[in-house]
Amino acid sequence: MEPAHRGLGRCTCCFWLAVTFDTVGLLVLLLGVFVNVFFYDLLIYAGAIIIFLSLIWWVFWYSGNIEVLAAELEDDVGLLKKDRVGLGGAVRRLSSRVSTGIRNSFRRNGAPSGRAQRSRAVPPEPQQTGQVAVAMATMAPDTSVSPEETREVDMPPAGT
Template sequence: MEPAYRGLGRCICCFWLAVAFDVVGLLVLLIGVFVNVFFYDLLIYAGAIVIFLSLVWWVFWYSGNIEVLASELEDDVGLTKKDKSGIGGAVRRLSNRLAGSIRNSLRRNGGVAAGSLGRQGGERGSAADAAVAPHLEQVVVALATLKPIDRTLQKYDAEMPTTATETSPT
């Protein structure tokens, strides 16, 4: 049995946050208007911005309290059997067929990432290759040690150490 909500509805936290933002924003705005301080314009703008931000909490509270009957949700969430006749049924069948063919194509090729990385021509890999596909391409990075040649001109000469690279079996 669903609990009966009275008064403020389900999203009480959003309601009280909206009220708090409104009260704080109004206080800051009124202080900026009526108190003689040199930064009154900052207080007026800040109060207006806080009141504007309270609208976010009001929208959350309102949308969280919208009630939709289960009979209205049936078509959206698939609770009823879809009608396969008419133009709606034809569009639904076409959409299901197209989505199924794309899904099966991606399964056969090992997904988008595995199909595009490290393969040449028409080569196809196994499922194990698809799992390590991001590691198929290797990037070699050479590091240089810089030492000053002439301190007055601040020029640098790159000393290239010998590097060794490993390649993964593919």
């Protein structure tokens, strides 16, 4: 038998966090409105943002307290009744047979599954222990350009 949840429900932590965020946000916002400081706009925006962030905790509290009957959950979490008949039961049986057949055919053909497949796929290459020599040389800038080649080119004016 499930314990009876009274008052705040199951997620009391989320409830109190939401109330705390609302209270702190409102205090910061009211400080920004009524206290004469040069950073009042920062306080107003910060208070509004804190109040907005409290919505996250309210959503967590609300969604954590939603009650769903087991009869409504049976399709969603795999609590299907075995004696189902009709088109839905036939489709489920067919789907189960096809997926089981495909799964078994992979096992019969010797195809490894999961971790064994990854570990046997490619043998590791032996590591090289020697050093590799890299040749490096410095390059001097090319100064063979004549002054005539470096003159500016006249461009026609761009029209708009």
